[in-house]
Amino acid sequence: MTQKVLMKGNEAIAEAAxxxxxxxxxxxxxTPQNELLEYMARNLPKVDGVFxxxxxxxxxxNMVMGAACTGARVxxxxxxxxxxxxxxxxxxxxxxxxxxxxxxxxxxxxxxxGIAPTQSDYYQAAKGGGHGDxxxxxxxxxxxxxxxxxxxxxxxxxxxxxxxVMVLGDGVLGQMMEPVILPEPKEGKGVEKPWAxxxxxxxxxxxxxxxxxxxxxxxxxxxxxxxxxxxxMAERDTRWESYRTEDAEIIVVAYGTAARLCxxxxxxxxxxxxxxxxxxxxxxxxxxxxxxxxxxxxxxRFLTVELSTGQMVDDVRLAVSGKSTVxxxxxxxxxxxDPRDILSQIEQIESEKNGSTAATEGGAA
Amino acid sequence: MAKxxxxxxxxxxxxxxxxxxxxxxxxxxxxxxxxxDELELAPKTIGVAPVGCSVFIYDYIDxxxxxxxxxxxxxxATGVKRALxxxxxxxxxxxxxxxxxxxxxxxxxxxxxxxxxxxxxxNAIYGxxxxxxxxxxxxxxxxxxxxxxxxxxxDGFPIQVCEMLNTxxxxxxxxxxxxxxxxxxxxxKKAIRRAFQCQVEGRGFSFVEVLSxxxxxxxxxxxxxxxxxxxxxxxxxxVKDFRIPEGVQ
Numbered sequence: 001m002t003q004k005v006l007m008k009g010n011e012a013i014a015e016a017a018x019x020x021x022x023x024x025x026x027x028x029x030x031t032p033q034n035e036l037l038e039y040m041a042r043n044l045p046k047v048d049g050v051f052x053x054x055x056x057x058x059x060x061x062n063m064v065m066g067a068a069c070t071g072a073r074v075x076x077x078x079x080x081x082x083x084x085x086x087x088x089x090x091x092x093x094x095x096x097x098x099x100x101x102x103x104x105x106x107x108x109x110x111x112x113x114g115i116a117p118t119q120s121d122y123y124q125a126a127k128g129g130g131h132g133d134x135x136x137x138x139x140x141x142x143x144x145x146x147x148x149x150x151x152x153x154x155x156x157x158x159x160x161x162x163x164x165v166m167v168l169g170d171g172v173l174g175q176m177m178e179p180v181i182l183p184e185p186k187e188g189k190g191v192e193k194p195w196a197x198x199x200x201x202x203x204x205x206x207x208x209x210x211x212x213x214x215x216x217x218x219x220x221x222x223x224x225x226x227x228x229x230x231x232x233m234a235e236r237d238t239r240w241e242s243y244r245t246e247d248a249e250i251i252v253v254a255y256g257t258a259a260r261l262c263x264x265x266x267x268x269x270x271x272x273x274x275x276x277x278x279x280x281x282x283x284x285x286x287x288x289x290x291x292x293x294x295x296x297x298x299x300x301r302f303l304t305v306e307l308s309t310g311q312m313v314d315d316v317r318l319a320v321s322g323k324s325t326v327x328x329x330x331x332x333x334x335x336x337x338d339p340r341d342i343l344s345q346i347e348q349i350e351s352e353k354n355g356s357t358a359a360t361e362g363g364a365a
Numbered sequence: 366m367a368k369x370x371x372x373x374x375x376x377x378x379x380x381x382x383x384x385x386x387x388x389x390x391x392x393x394x395x396x397x398x399x400x401x402d403e404l405e406l407a408p409k410t411i412g413v414a415p416v417g418c419s420v421f422i423y424d425y426i427d428x429x430x431x432x433x434x435x436x437x438x439x440x441x442a443t444g445v446k447r448a449l450x451x452x453x454x455x456x457x458x459x460x461x462x463x464x465x466x467x468x469x470x471x472x473x474x475x476x477x478x479x480x481x482x483x484x485x486x487x488n489a490i491y492g493x494x495x496x497x498x499x500x501x502x503x504x505x506x507x508x509x510x511x512x513x514x515x516x517x518x519x520d521g522f523p524i525q526v527c528e529m530l531n532t533x534x535x536x537x538x539x540x541x542x543x544x545x546x547x548x549x550x551x552x553x554k555k556a557i558r559r560a561f562q563c564q565v566e567g568r569g570f571s572f573v574e575v576l577s578x579x580x581x582x583x584x585x586x587x588x589x590x591x592x593x594x595x596x597x598x599x600x601x602x603x604v605k606d607f608r609i610p611e612g613v614q
Contacts, residue, residue: 024448050447054440055473062437062470066444069411069431074444092434197429197445199409199452208423210414210432 002181009144009173012180013103014039016151017075019185022101023049024074026063028056030082031115032171033105037077057082061089061102068098069209071196073155077103079171080113080121083129090164091130094226095211097195099158101151102136103167105174108334116334117171119256122311125168126284133223135230137165137237138284140255144178150282152183157237159191161229168284170307172257172336233286240288241280244270248277250349251295252342253316254305255281262305265342274350284312289319296323301349305342306330325349374398376407378427387587389577390418392544393486393553394425397457400558401428404565410453411445413438417459418492436467439474442481453564455482461491464500464524471530478535478569482560485526485572488579489598496582500524503601508582523601527574531607537568539607543576543599545591556606559613568610576602 007015014036017025025040037053044051050067054060060076067074078086083104093100106121108114125138137157141147150167158165200206213219241259244266245251254262259280269276279295281288296302301324304313313328320326329345331337373379377398384390401407410428414420416435423430433441438456446454463471463485474481490508491497498508498515501523505514515523527541538560542553553575560571576598578590585593 024444026444052443052447055469058437059440059443059470059473062433062440063444063447065433065437066413066431066441066446067448068444069441070445070448072448074448088434089437096432197411197431198449199411200427200429201408206427207429208432209430210423212420212432 002184004179004181006177007144007180008035008175008177009147009169010035010105010175011039012144012148012182013077013151013167014043015182016148017101017155018043018047018049019183020073020152020155021186021190022073022075022155023047024067024072025049025051025076026054026060026067026074027076027078028054028060028082030079032107032117032174033077033079033103035174036103036105057085058089061086061093064100065089065093065096065098068093068100069197071193071198073190075101075103077105079105079107080109083121083124087130090136091132091134092211093164094134094136095132096209097162098164098209099162100164101154101158101167102164103169106168106170108332114334115171117257117307117336118332118334119170119258119307120311120332121168122284122306122308125166126287126315134226135285137161137163137233138168139165140168140282140284141173142256142259142280144173144176145180147173148180148182152186161233163229168256170257230286237283238286238288238290239282240291241282242291243278243280245277245279245295247275248295249275249300249353250277250303250346251300252276252278252303252305252346253281253292253312254278255284255312257336258305258307261337261339262342264339265346268339268343269346274346276346287315287319289315292316292319293321293323296320300324301353302326303345303349304328305337307336308332374402376401376427378425380424382425383421384418385581387578387580387590389488389544389575390486392550393484393575393577394422396544396550396554396557397484398426399554400561401426403558404561406453406561406565409451410455411449413442413445413454413456415456415458415462417462419457419459419486422457436462436465437470438462439467439470439479439481439483443474443479446479446481450480453561455484455561457484458486459492460485460487460489460499460501464526472533475530475570475572476533476535478537480564480567480569482564482571483573484557485574486577487526487574487602488577489523490579490582492579492582503597525602527572527607530572536570536572536608537563537610538571538613540572540609541574541576541602541604541607543594543604545576545578545594549604559609562613563610566613568613574602576604
């Protein structure tokens with residue numbers, strides 16, 4: 001029976017991961033994601049899984065790599081500074097084409113920053129993060145329910161593409177409690193992983209998992225193979241939510257916690273007769289450029305709202321491709337805007353829009 | 366009819382290695398191959414290759430292999446072993462890999478008593494990158510980054526890894542061996558086989574340090590390198606069994 005329960009985002013992620021078949025967790029404490037690792041420590045052993053607190057984030061991500069090499073469903077979680085430490089390992093995991101799930105419950109940075117929520121790791125998440133020519137699939141939930149749902153997708157897509165998947169939340173999502181209907185536990189063995197290193201057994205040929213390509217010709221071929229994979233991801237697995245965009249003249253683009261605030265602001269704008277809408281990217285990579293471009297071509301103006309000084313706005317501008325205007329509004333350092341602040345931004349664009357129309361109609365020089 | 370008395374271990378591939386003349390990796394690879402054969406471990410083995418000259422061990426030893434990032438082999442091996450506790454998992458690491466960049470990983474794998482085996486090849490220098498100073502470079506030893514010789518004032522002191530790990534509760538076995546003479550090779554073989562046996566018996570972390578020559582980057586002939594190893598390395602890195610569990614076969 002599906003039951004609605006009240007859970008913290010961090011715990012919902014952990015429980016959903018276990019239900020999605022994750023049996024191995026390697027991690028290191030860092031606020032604001034500690035409940036996730038503590039939940040795993042309590043609950044993974046109950047399903048014959050392994051929880052191990054590593055010596056460092058570097059240790060954790062390499063343990064993830066080892067378990068991933070055996071074909072196991074495995075994950076780690078951290079926040080900002082810890083995710084930075086994992087980047088070397090994430091690059092190797094991507095370069096070795098291994099499935100793994102990495103959760104980043106973002107806190108403020110740079111440096112030690114603070115433990116309050118932000119979205120300032122967008123570049124790091126959506127542009128690869130570590131060295132080399134690779135991308136992660138990045139999933140950005142905006143509610144505790146979506147955190148739970150996206151964990152299933154994260155593990156499935158990691159397996160399907162043999163690529164690390166990052167679930168990018170923030171301190172608000174990780175810490176807040178919301179009612180959630182947990183997905184039913186996954187049945188069956190999942191996809192076959194004939195590439196896994198489990199010992200050669202009776203096979204004539206041993207298996208190798210490596211990211212080393214000494215010959216430039218082979219290295220280029222491999223990079224092109226990865227690029228083709230990301231293109232397939234973009235074609236098949238770009239996800240977003242459109243809210244009141246059908247007739248929208250002003251479209252807010254925001255993800256995660258910021259998107260929830262923007263949804264309220266869009267409703268307030270509609271109440272005032274402003275045709276506002278919201279495009280909420282659910283995959284930050286691949287980025288939903290198509291719906292943004294389509295709306296831009298129809299003349300919609302854009303406002304990007306982030307809990308940062310502006311990172312995703314670059315991708316919005318690229319998607320808009322000069323077809324329309326893109327404004328930005330952000331709060332950083334753990335400060336969260338009030339929907340009324342966002343409404344003011346929308347109203348300003350509305351008045352600029354009317355102003356420019358008036359100017360055109362008036363024929364001013 | 367001729368009787369075959371000496372042949373390539375079954376778990377080794379019939380290929381020419383890339384190692385320099387006089388390098389000891391070839392001998393150590395062979396000892397690993399022989400031990401895998403004798404204990405019939407190859408079909409259930411997952412090796413973890415490091416960054417460094419021996420990254421290509423997977424081209425020579427015919428078992429499943431994972432190539433790890435620099436220094437992280439013990440963490441990768443931990444992930445493999447936790448997922449597949451019944452399989453045989455070993456790492457093969459050089460001194461830059463294990464004793465510099467990978468210090469945290471090796472100490473914590475050892476402290477956990479992780480049931481893996483580590484073959485640690487100590488040649489007191491970075492080989493693949495062209496002869497830079499290593500954490501095990503001896504005081505006075507010259508390298509491309511200590512051109513006038515390592516000084517304790519500037520570079521500190523070389524790390525004695527076996528002695529350091531021997532302060533921990535976790536390891537089941539710790540030995541230091543060498544392969545520059547036939548007698549030492551025979552002793553090294555025994556140690557490697559014993560370390561593998563420790564893992565098979567579930568005794569936890571087993572560790573063999575193998576002192577090894579790098580004539581190319583030491584700037585010596587192979588014969589002189591053997592003498593230097595004997596006269597300079599062994600006094601600082603004594604070959605001995607630091608810890609042997611009771612009753613291991």
